[in-house]
Structures are given as C-alpha cells and as structure tokens.
Amino acid sequence: MPVAVSATLAADEALARRRLAGQEVLSLASGEVGLPVLPRLRSLLADAAGRNAYGPVPGSPRLRAAAAGYWARRGLPVDPGLVVCGPGSKPLLFALMLAVGGDVVVPVPSWVSYSAQARLAGARAVPVPTPPGEGGVPDPDALREAVAAARSGGRDPRSVVVTLPDNPTGTIASPRTVRRLARAARELGLVVISDEIYRDLVFDPADRIASPALYAPERTVITTGVTKNLALGGWRLGVARLPDSDTGRELHTRLLGVVSQIWSSTAAPVQEAAAYALEEPPEVTARVTASRRLHGTVVREAARRFAAAGTVLTPVRATSYLYPDFEPLREDLVRLHGIRGGTALTELLMERYGVGVLPGAVFGEPDDPLRIRIATSRLYGETDAERTAALTARDPLELPWIRAALDRVTEVLHDLTGRPPGPAPDGARP
Amino acid sequence: MPVAVSATLAADEALARRRLAGQEVLSLASGEVGLPVLPRLRSLLADAAGRNAYGPVPGSPRLRAAAAGYWARRGLPVDPGLVVCGPGSKPLLFALMLAVGGDVVVPVPSWVSYSAQARLAGARAVPVPTPPGEGGVPDPDALREAVAAARSGGRDPRSVVVTLPDNPTGTIASPRTVRRLARAARELGLVVISDEIYRDLVFDPADRIASPALYAPERTVITTGVTKNLALGGWRLGVARLPDSDTGRELHTRLLGVVSQIWSSTAAPVQEAAAYALEEPPEVTARVTASRRLHGTVVREAARRFAAAGTVLTPVRATSYLYPDFEPLREDLVRLHGIRGGTALTELLMERYGVGVLPGAVFGEPDDPLRIRIATSRLYGETDAERTAALTARDPLELPWIRAALDRVTEVLHDLTGRPPGPAPDGARP
Incomplete structure (x- = not known):
C-alpha cells in the first residue's frame, strides 16, 4: 500500500530548495505556523x-x-x-x-x-x-x-x-x-x-x-x-x-x-x-489571542485579494486557509495558459511565479477542479524579530514584509488572469 | 488487529504503581537505561x-x-x-x-x-x-x-x-x-x-x-x-x-x-x-564508554548470581539483559510453587517479591518455557546523584544501592528455589 509523501510537506521542501537556489518564492502551501515559540x-x-x-x-x-x-x-x-x-x-x-x-x-x-x-x-x-x-x-x-x-x-x-x-x-x-x-x-x-x-x-x-x-x-x-x-x-x-x-x-x-x-x-x-x-495561564492565552488576531487579519486580506481577482470564496471564519475557486476565470485560464484544472494551475504558480499552493485534488476533490488551497501562516516574517513584530503590530498589514507578500499575491493573480484587480464581492469580506 | 500494550512498558507501569503504593519493588523488567542525560x-x-x-x-x-x-x-x-x-x-x-x-x-x-x-x-x-x-x-x-x-x-x-x-x-x-x-x-x-x-x-x-x-x-x-x-x-x-x-x-x-x-x-x-x-565528540564517547563498563559490570554480576542459583545462561556479551533458563530447577519450582512455566514464574516474582521480570513467552517463545528476561539497567540508582556515582565508581558493585539490589536478587532466588546459592558454573562467568 504505497502512499506518496504528504503533499503539504513535499510542497514545503520544493519551496525550500527553490529558495536555497536563490529564487524568489512565496510560500502559501504549508500550513506550518511561522511564529516564534512563546x-x-x-x-x-x-x-x-x-x-x-x-x-x-x-x-x-x-x-x-x-x-x-x-x-x-x-x-x-x-x-x-x-x-x-x-x-x-x-x-x-x-x-x-x-x-x-x-x-x-x-x-x-x-x-x-x-x-x-x-x-x-x-x-x-x-x-x-x-x-x-x-x-x-x-x-x-x-x-x-x-x-x-x-x-x-x-x-x-x-x-x-x-x-x-x-x-x-x-x-x-x-x-x-x-x-x-x-x-x-x-x-x-x-x-x-x-x-x-x-x-x-x-x-x-x-x-x-x-x-x-x-x-x-x-x-x-x-x-x-x-x-x-x-x-x-x-x-x-x-x-x-x-x-x-x-x-x-x-x-x-x-x-x-x-x-x-x-x-x-x-x-x-x-x-x-x-x-x-x-x-x-494568562501569558499562553494572550499569545493564542494575538496569533488568532494575526491569522484572521492576514488570511481575510488575502481572501479579499483573491476575491478581487475574480475567484469565488466562502468567507473564512477560522484557520489561516483559503480555498478559492477559479471556475469563473476558467475561460481566461484556458485561453492564456491552456489550464483546465487545479493541478496545472498549481504547477504554473510554482514554475512561473515561485508561488507554492496546493490543488484541490490533493484534498480528495474529484475531477481536478480549479480550486487551490492557500495558507497564509508563513507570511509573518523570516526572522523571529519580524514574526514578533507581526504578533504585536497594531495593523500587521502595514508591516512591509506582509504587505509585500500580499501585493505579490495581487500581482501574480493579475498577471495570471490578465485582469486588473476589481472590487471584492461582498461575500468575501470579513 | 488488536495488540496488547507492550509487555515491557506494561510491566514498568505495574512496578511504578506498586512503588507508589509503598511496596518494595525491584525493577528488572524494562530495558530503560536509568542514567542521567549527559x-x-x-x-x-x-x-x-x-x-x-x-x-x-x-x-x-x-x-x-x-x-x-x-x-x-x-x-x-x-x-x-x-x-x-x-x-x-x-x-x-x-x-x-x-x-x-x-x-x-x-x-x-x-x-x-x-x-x-x-x-x-x-x-x-x-x-x-x-x-x-x-x-x-x-x-x-x-x-x-x-x-x-x-x-x-x-x-x-x-x-x-x-x-x-x-x-x-x-x-x-x-x-x-x-x-x-x-x-x-x-x-x-x-x-x-x-x-x-x-x-x-x-x-x-x-x-x-x-x-x-x-x-x-x-x-x-x-x-x-x-x-x-x-x-x-x-x-x-x-x-x-x-x-x-x-x-x-x-x-x-x-x-x-x-x-x-x-x-x-x-x-x-x-x-x-x-x-x-x-x-x-570525546565527551560523548567517554560517556558511552563509562555506560558500557557499568552495564557490563552489573549485568555480569547479576548473571553470576543467577548461575549460582542453578539457572543456565549463555554468557552475556552486550546489552544489560540476561535470559536465564530455570529448567534445571523445574522440579523444585513445581514442588514448592506449582510453577511449570515462565509466565507463572514471572507472576510469582512480582506478587510475592515485588520483582518485575518478563517471561520468555512475551519474546515469542512457544510452550511458555521456564525462561525469564532480566534487565539490570534500572539498578544504577534512584537519583541523578546515585546514577552519576554509578557511572564514575571504580567498582560500581561496591555502591550500597547496587549491592543491595544484587543481594536482593540472590535472596529472592534462594527463597524461590529453596536452595542456598552455590558456586556459579564456569560458563556463566564473564
């Protein structure tokens, strides 16, 4: 009964190799939480x-x-x-x-x-x-x-x-x-x-x-x-x-x-x-509260940007995951890239943009739909100092590294779909 | 496919419960090494x-x-x-x-x-x-x-x-x-x-x-x-x-x-x-060397005592385990205790003497032979100080807690078999 290496862990290691090779990467694949130990x-x-x-x-x-x-x-x-x-x-x-x-x-x-x-x-x-x-x-x-x-x-x-x-x-x-x-x-x-x-x-x-x-x-x-x-x-x-x-x-x-x-x-x-x-104890509760706030702020801003690019999302109420559906953009994706499923979309995002995500297919979705899973829990910084700043910032979205990552999302989605970002539909707002 | 809790771990927990209840115990069941972290x-x-x-x-x-x-x-x-x-x-x-x-x-x-x-x-x-x-x-x-x-x-x-x-x-x-x-x-x-x-x-x-x-x-x-x-x-x-x-x-x-x-x-x-x-590095090698010497000294002295009690052992050359065979004492064990197999012998050792060992049967031996496994790696002391002393002692067998444990082995074997300890046969000597 052979099983493949866990898709999240495999994507994570692929991103690490690209980073080591000096390529720009954006890690939206692994659900690992990039925050320091209390x-x-x-x-x-x-x-x-x-x-x-x-x-x-x-x-x-x-x-x-x-x-x-x-x-x-x-x-x-x-x-x-x-x-x-x-x-x-x-x-x-x-x-x-x-x-x-x-x-x-x-x-x-x-x-x-x-x-x-x-x-x-x-x-x-x-x-x-x-x-x-x-x-x-x-x-x-x-x-x-x-x-x-x-x-x-x-x-x-x-x-x-x-x-x-x-x-x-x-x-x-x-x-x-x-x-x-x-x-x-x-x-x-x-x-x-x-x-x-x-x-x-x-x-x-x-x-x-x-x-x-x-x-x-x-x-x-x-x-x-x-x-x-x-x-x-x-x-x-x-x-x-x-x-x-x-x-x-x-x-x-x-x-x-x-x-x-x-x-x-x-x-x-x-x-x-x-x-x-x-x-x-209170210090643990305070840390969990701060983390929850950070996750919510960043994942919902990411959701807003995916929605603005024309994908469909159910409002995110927990975790640091999004599961946008690119179905409304199917014609563009076929015409511009010959892409008809989430697996090919994932490969394109990695190869052309260095963006790691996971296709719906690895979550057991049949027929390889145009859905991908986005994890935003690795966007809080590369160092403990940046990550601590993200935890304590009044507005984490104003931190340059978080803003840059989210702007990169918007830029990639724009380039991918050939559409400028539009207003997000109300359903995607927090 | 239900499996039972690992026999070594189960025996260890049974001993811990007896100790908590204030009973005297001698832990010869688990192969856990009772030595401090370097x-x-x-x-x-x-x-x-x-x-x-x-x-x-x-x-x-x-x-x-x-x-x-x-x-x-x-x-x-x-x-x-x-x-x-x-x-x-x-x-x-x-x-x-x-x-x-x-x-x-x-x-x-x-x-x-x-x-x-x-x-x-x-x-x-x-x-x-x-x-x-x-x-x-x-x-x-x-x-x-x-x-x-x-x-x-x-x-x-x-x-x-x-x-x-x-x-x-x-x-x-x-x-x-x-x-x-x-x-x-x-x-x-x-x-x-x-x-x-x-x-x-x-x-x-x-x-x-x-x-x-x-x-x-x-x-x-x-x-x-x-x-x-x-x-x-x-x-x-x-x-x-x-x-x-x-x-x-x-x-x-x-x-x-x-x-x-x-x-x-x-x-x-x-x-x-x-x-x-x-x-x-050298400090690690030195610790392993000291541990090896301690294991060898104690397990071979234990072997000598089991041999002196009339059991048969293959000379021990590594680990901290003995696997004595009580077959030569079968008649005594049957006559004195009605014991015909290693499982009953193990139960008697635990219940009458608070001595934890494992029967050969849990190591896959068919027909429940009169063999038990003895682990001596828990005899080095109860505290880090005692255990460190055991590691560094010129003769660990002279430390009172190790000597007492080994003397308890002799005493239990004597009481069990009704025989005074005799000289060990040459084969059992290190």
Whole structure:
C-alpha cells in the first residue's frame, strides 16, 4: 500500500530548495505556523531537558490533567485517564484508525493525510462531500447513503472523520449540521474522529464550535495539540480525548496497545512544556489571542485579494486557509495558459511565479477542479524579530514584509488572469 | 488487529504503581537505561528549544550527516540522503514494515514489539528460532525452510528482522552466522532489517559486531538511536540507514511516504541535540564508554548470581539483559510453587517479591518455557546523584544501592528455589 509523501510537506521542501537556489518564492502551501515559540515555553522545555525516562504510554499525569482542563474549559470535561498523548495529533489520528479498524469516512475536500493514513492502516477512505459552505463535515444524508452503499458492497466503514474548523476551507460547519452528523453516526454505529486542531483559531468569539462530542459523546474522539494555536509543529505533540463510555474505554485499551507498540511514548521534555501550555495561564492565552488576531487579519486580506481577482470564496471564519475557486476565470485560464484544472494551475504558480499552493485534488476533490488551497501562516516574517513584530503590530498589514507578500499575491493573480484587480464581492469580506 | 500494550512498558507501569503504593519493588523488567542525560546534551536541547519548524521529513541535514558519520566510523559509510530519522527506532521499524510490505520473519526469542508491529502493519510474523547461543539472528537453514513453507502456504514474507547485539539474550550472533543469514536473505529476496540499537553496548572491544549490511549491503536496513548508548529513551529519536541500491532507493521513497503521513518529522529540538551526540565528540564517547563498563559490570554480576542459583545462561556479551533458563530447577519450582512455566514464574516474582521480570513467552517463545528476561539497567540508582556515582565508581558493585539490589536478587532466588546459592558454573562467568 504505497502512499506518496504528504503533499503539504513535499510542497514545503520544493519551496525550500527553490529558495536555497536563490529564487524568489512565496510560500502559501504549508500550513506550518511561522511564529516564534512563546519564551516561557522555550524556557520550560530547556528546564525539562534532563527528562529522559519514557514515562507512561499515554503521557505524563500532568500532561493528561492539563489536556483534560483544556477541554473542560471548552464545555467538554473528561477524565484525564481517557486522554492519550502522541508525537503530534497526526500519529494519534493514524493510531485511532488502527485501533477502530475498518474503513474510514472522510469529508471531501479534507486534509491530505486522512485518506493516506486509512490506506496505511489497511483500510479504505469512503469519501463523502460536505454541505455547501460547511467544510470538514460530511453531509449527513450523503453519509447515510455512502455507508449503506459501502456496506452492501462488502466494505466495513466504522468511523467518520470531521475537521472543526476546517482545513482546507477555513470554514466551520454549523451546529445543526454537526448535530445531524452525530445523529447519523450513532444510527450507523460509527465512531466520530473529530480533528479540532484549529479550534483556538476561530476569529469571531461569537462563532461557536459545536463538537460532535456534544451530540454523540459516547462515540466521539477529539484530537488536538499545540501545533496550530501555539505554532509548535516542530515540537510534535498532540492529545486525544476518548469517550467516557463502554465504546470509549474499549477503544482506549486498543489505542494504548497500538501506541505502545508504535511509538512507546512522547518526547518527555516536550510533554512538560506542553502541559504548561494546555494549562492555559494568562501569558499562553494572550499569545493564542494575538496569533488568532494575526491569522484572521492576514488570511481575510488575502481572501479579499483573491476575491478581487475574480475567484469565488466562502468567507473564512477560522484557520489561516483559503480555498478559492477559479471556475469563473476558467475561460481566461484556458485561453492564456491552456489550464483546465487545479493541478496545472498549481504547477504554473510554482514554475512561473515561485508561488507554492496546493490543488484541490490533493484534498480528495474529484475531477481536478480549479480550486487551490492557500495558507497564509508563513507570511509573518523570516526572522523571529519580524514574526514578533507581526504578533504585536497594531495593523500587521502595514508591516512591509506582509504587505509585500500580499501585493505579490495581487500581482501574480493579475498577471495570471490578465485582469486588473476589481472590487471584492461582498461575500468575501470579513 | 488488536495488540496488547507492550509487555515491557506494561510491566514498568505495574512496578511504578506498586512503588507508589509503598511496596518494595525491584525493577528488572524494562530495558530503560536509568542514567542521567549527559550535561552537554541537556544544554544543547535547551539551546534548541526555539526550533519549532517541522523541518525535512527524514530529519535535518545536520542530523542525517551526523548519523552517516556514526555509521562510517563503524565501517558502514552511507550517503546522508539515505538516512531517515524518526521519534525512536521503534516507529522506524514499524514504518519499515509498512514500506516493505508483506510478512516479516522474526527470530525466536526476540523483542516483544516486532511481531506486534507486523500485525499492526497488516502482516504476520514468521517465527524462526536462533542458533544455540546466538540470539537475534534466525538460523539460516531454518529461515530457508520457514520462508519456503510460508510461500507455499500462500503467505508473502518479504523481510527478516535481526537484533545485533540481541535483546533478550545479551548475546551476539557470530560473523559466520550473520554472513549465512545475509546469503539466505539474498537468495530468498528478503530485505534484512537489522536492529542495532545495542551496538555500542558490547563489553569486550575484541568482540566484533558483523552487521548483515557488510554481507548483503544491497538489501540491509540498519536502525539505531540514542536510547541505549546515551540513555535518551524519553527523548524519542532513532535513525535508519537505507541501502545504497535500487532496492534501497525505492524503499527510501516508500519509507518517506509512510513517515510523512504518520508522524511528519521528529521533534526539532531533540534532533539538534541528537546530531551532536551522533557526531561523537570525546565527551560523548567517554560517556558511552563509562555506560558500557557499568552495564557490563552489573549485568555480569547479576548473571553470576543467577548461575549460582542453578539457572543456565549463555554468557552475556552486550546489552544489560540476561535470559536465564530455570529448567534445571523445574522440579523444585513445581514442588514448592506449582510453577511449570515462565509466565507463572514471572507472576510469582512480582506478587510475592515485588520483582518485575518478563517471561520468555512475551519474546515469542512457544510452550511458555521456564525462561525469564532480566534487565539490570534500572539498578544504577534512584537519583541523578546515585546514577552519576554509578557511572564514575571504580567498582560500581561496591555502591550500597547496587549491592543491595544484587543481594536482593540472590535472596529472592534462594527463597524461590529453596536452595542456598552455590558456586556459579564456569560458563556463566564473564
């Protein structure tokens, strides 16, 4: 079951090679958050450098208690005994697929690794489209049909993945849709794996994230980590919250078996610093708030520019992702470049402009639509000084390096489409 | 495909619970190395705490170059482009099984996780006994028979795991056996996965480790890490060396796909400190030398005491493991305790004496023989001060806490067997 290197990581490395070769690049492919480590977390990792014991398979008691507190503050209390830590939420998602077994329903579009992980787990992904404007959650009615069809075809779907908020669209499924999804999962006997790694990056405080754990608590696993809210991707730490039910406890036992046999435990010094982060003292909360504001400001300005160039976007409400549709520009793209799909569009953006993006196809979209995913979380600067300035600026859009990157977006879109930028339609405004 | 929690990790947690409950325990189950982090490595991890980018999937260029240098100094030069890093050599072994595909030949006895990982990878382990006194390498003739039988039975073995030096026996297969194994693997078209995590813990400098990479370089993958030689298990870092051949390069591509989809990359601060360790400056070499001497002194004294109690052991030449056979004491064990197998013996040692060991059965031995694995790497002290004293002591056996632990072994064996300790047979002496 060969799988290709993760498209986001591969695009990132291609950009790094071009940069090393002295070429101008604009990195809009990887969702890595280009912000510095909060100084207090850096010093806590340093203080914990002497920790060289494996420690418990699911993570240290302090880390698990901290994660339980994190969820309790979000209306999702949990026994720390049902928390499992891993070297990223990504390996936890894979371990969960192995522990649940069977095929895995994934939304379309969705993050590049769900389907690849299902294949590595010896299963198959069952793709189900999301409702319009509500990325990350398979349409509940389409889910019922797809699972029925899969089962009558001899396949064995046992879980459904949801992404709240969503990558690649930056949208948030409505509570009503999540509730309907949860009900469908219960009727179908599916475990819900709710990837909530972007939960802390919702721009409007009035926007509620309704986890499926609220509606189907007995069967919903939540995963998150410190990669997106605190820019600690390279530290590799994630946590999973298992359901407090017979299903959940049985799954917990199976998951610990998988975890103990694949990776034993998670880097002990990192656990120590991450525990502090998940305890959310004021300095941590302040940093997450500043990051969220920065993400929102920059990604929505980027959205405005894509909209002004004639692409169509659902308003972005979280994350640092855009998912513009170039369909309205199809005739121009065919006429000027012979381009008919997102994959060719991505290649052109890289080769002609040094702009790294990802095509909708890698998010599981059939028929290679003219959609690309844009990540703006690498535009905050090249140095810690620039990145810190971006975090604290009154208006980050006035910082020269951020402004230059966004102006480069406008320039490339103009050159690509042969159209001067127009006013953005209202729908694309924040 | 449910798998149980790793037996070593489970035993370790059971001991920790007993200790917390105030009971006297002697931890001889886990192979975790109870020694402090080398101060320089601690400060390098601290200095690298600001590294929060994912970095390249296979590891940083510096880490890969350092690993290549490590192998070059051992007569196994490799292009750093064929080195792949992971959060432990354990996940690398699992990723290799997924990347190679097919069933996996494992030695009997062998480390608890090989077979479990094969099952998680959707494959099966093909058990093959090792030649007498040469743990870790399947007997080459038996390998040929087992692979032929598996293939004619419709199974598809594509790789064979070897452990050099061996866990659980602490022995080292002879160069002749390794060469014959390599030849058999070539004839059978098997990839050799050579787990050399204990390579730096060979007591006698004259004892040569003959890696199968010397005899079948085109098909041998080597894994190692900083867990055993530098006691950094809780940091979670391992490296794999892939063959410089068409097979190796194809496997490298597949492995990167697997790695990128399961864990993305390895904790960046840990990579930085581990790179320094793998560069082996004099202070690192000195620490490894001191650790090796300590391991050898303590494990061989423990061997002497098991031999004096009437068990049979192959002389231990590396690691901190013993694998005593209680078969000569069978009648006593049956008469005194009704014990007929290693599993019951392990349970009795834990329940009556608070002594944690592992039965041969968890290492894949059929018919639950009266063999147990003893790990002595946790006897060096409870505090960093005690452990540092153990590393630097002229005679570690004179340190009160080490002497007390070893005397407790003698006392328990005496009580267990009803026999006073006798002189050790010559074969068990170092």
